[in-house]
Amino acid sequence: MDRGYKKHRGLRRYYQNLGVTNVFDKLDWLDLNNPKTRPYNWHLHFDTWGYGDESFSRREPHLDKLFRHFDIVGERTKDLKDEFQLYMVLLDFSSHSDALFFHEPNPNNSQFPFKVSDLQLTSTLKSQSLNDYIDNLEGYEKRYGVADEAFCLLYKKNVGLFF
Numbered sequence: 001m002d003r004g005y006k007k008h009r010g011l012r013r014y015y016q017n018l019g020v021t022n023v024f025d026k027l028d029w030l031d032l033n034n035p036k037t038r039p040y041n042w043h044l045h046f047d048t049w050g051y052g053d054e055s056f057s058r059r060e061p062h063l064d065k066l067f068r069h070f071d072i073v074g075e076r077t078k079d080l081k082d083e084f085q086l087y088m089v090l091l092d093f094s095s096h097s098d099a100l101f102f103h104e105p106n107p108n109n110s111q112f113p114f115k116v117s118d119l120q121l122t123s124t125l126k127s128q129s130l131n132d133y134i135d136n137l138e139g140y141e142k143r144y145g146v147a148d149e150a151f152c153l154l155y156k157k158n159v160g161l162f163f
Helices: 013-019 056-076 127-137
Strands: 043-045 084-092 099-103 142-145 150-155
Touching: 013 056, 013 084, 056 084, 056 099, 056 127
Parallel strands: none
Antiparallel strands: 043 099, 084 099, 084 150, 142 150
8 A cells, every 4th residue: 555755653652552552442432332322333444544454464463453352342242132243354455444343233224134145164365374363363253255355254153143
């Protein structure tokens, strides 16, 4: 990704903060315990600048943060009585598109639960580094597919409804 001639200052601090900050502490619009104020379907990206598109060593801290936040949401939704789905989508070479999704019934859209079809258990990813990272994960269900780019959908069976 070409960012032009301007160098992003403070990258060392940026990467240090990735490991310790909790995005949900800053999101005042997101209250998982209040279905009236909770958006029906939302998602969060953790590499909005696309730094991980340049190398896997830059992508890995963003993935670590993504998975940490999956666990945070999973913990916060343990007592939810509403049905929901919690999952992540990782794209082969587009770190800026990796995202955490929270999906629940919507009165304006009947596509709940979200069902995936034509996904397979064997990897479609070409990035060996991403494949290795995903292979080392424990406790996640993994489904692979190809749209504009190869991707992996991940979820846990004990968190919300599964696919």
